[in-house]
Amino acid sequence: MVTDQKISELDYCYVSWELLQELEKNAFSRNECIRAFKKESNDRQSLITSVVALILPMTLLGSIVFSNRAASLMYGGTGTTENIWTRVVGLLMLSAFLFLIVYMLSKELSKYKVFWPIKKLINQDLEANLRLEVEAIDRKASKIINDSILKDSKIPDKFLSSEFLMVIIKYMESGQASFIKEAVYALQLDLNNTGYYAKRDASTIGKEVFIRS
Structure with missing residues (x-):
């Protein structure tokens, strides 16, 4: 199930x-x-x-x-x-x-x-x-x-970009998350715990998190 x-x-x-x-x-x-x-x-x-x-x-x-x-x-x-x-x-x-x-x-x-x-x-x-x-x-x-x-x-508005979606998809495909909520939570944690991304725009953040994950 x-x-x-x-x-x-x-x-x-x-x-x-x-x-x-x-x-x-x-x-x-x-x-x-x-x-x-x-x-x-x-x-x-x-x-x-x-x-x-x-x-x-x-x-x-x-x-x-x-x-x-x-x-x-x-x-x-x-x-x-x-x-x-x-x-x-x-x-x-x-x-x-x-x-x-x-x-x-x-x-x-x-x-x-x-x-x-x-x-x-x-x-x-x-x-x-x-x-x-x-x-x-x-x-x-x-x-x-x-x-x-x-x-x-089901995805928060702030993550509704093609770059962020690819990050969420990668989390789910790699087994880091089983559901969208888990993937979104993991992405949010990743962003919160990485001060480097604090001042970057959304599309850049998405690309860089995807590469780093």
Whole structure:
């Protein structure tokens, strides 16, 4: 009878571990979606800002090239090509300087609330896609959390992580504990008696106890 209960509780731990693994993967996927959204959003805003910043220097270059005074500006008063490359380089440097000024100014202005509606409009399709992806991930997470194994878990909340579950499973498989309560008690004692773990986070503790056991 004890053996049957041990196997049953061990299976229970394995099922709990698998559910927690799925939940952790789900959380990782959610964070990845948000990270990808932020990156794509920033890339798009940078591209649009660059296009806006190009308007002024391109307008300047166009007005010079297509103006009646283009020849005199390029060749100077002498009408020779002696310093033409100096003037061309100077004009390009001026254009680059104007581009940088407008680009940096646009970046700074975009931080103000008055420009947020424009940013929202730019990212409208990205936000819609993100919302759909996150909602799907959250539905999956909710389904996992509401599973009876986790909802009414025999394992205390503070030990409900895949790392701690593996420690508990190891205690039971090695014969150090016959039941979940015994394994949890052994784990708690192990943590209490080891001051080194006092300031470590839960996932790290779980891994290190597992290795040390």
